Amino acid sequence: MAEPISKVAEPILTENEIQNQALEKVLQDITKNIDGIQETIKLLQELHDSGILEGVTSLIEAKEQIAKIVVGQSLRPPVTNAINNAMAAAGMITEINPETTKKMTESLTKGIQKAEEGLQLNKKVGLFDLLKLIKDPDINRVMRFGMDFLKGLGEGLKEKA
Known part of the structure; x- marks a missing residue:
């Protein structure tokens, strides 16, 4: 077998x-x-x-030479400052409510349009015109917003100093 x-x-x-x-x-x-x-x-x-x-x-x-140049340039103070500023701005933006940002950008657009219309009229503004504007609810709203903004900015500056 x-x-x-x-x-x-x-x-x-x-x-x-x-x-x-x-x-x-x-x-x-x-x-x-x-x-x-x-x-x-x-x-x-x-x-x-x-x-x-x-x-x-x-x-x-030339990848090694390019890498050396990129690293050398990125270590310069203006570049590191720009990176730090971008990171700080990004951090600030993440803390803002997106709805508030949307409302502010839309309001800014509308404000710029109104300003352009006013420029085309080329009208002088007198003291009585300013007094009338204070009673306008839209003007009053933006003045209140501006004052509150300045108050918060001042408080923030006091805390950081």
């Missing part, structure tokens, strides 16, 4: 056979994706013709 096979011998491929299998696999992948490959070639040709490909290649080749 024959002995059972306990070990399967793996075929040993030569270097040439391994390369042929790899080449066959690449050819199969190309035939499966021919449309995408053709589009990629067209894109690369357009990038080459326009000079963009050369620029990108140069950027990649």
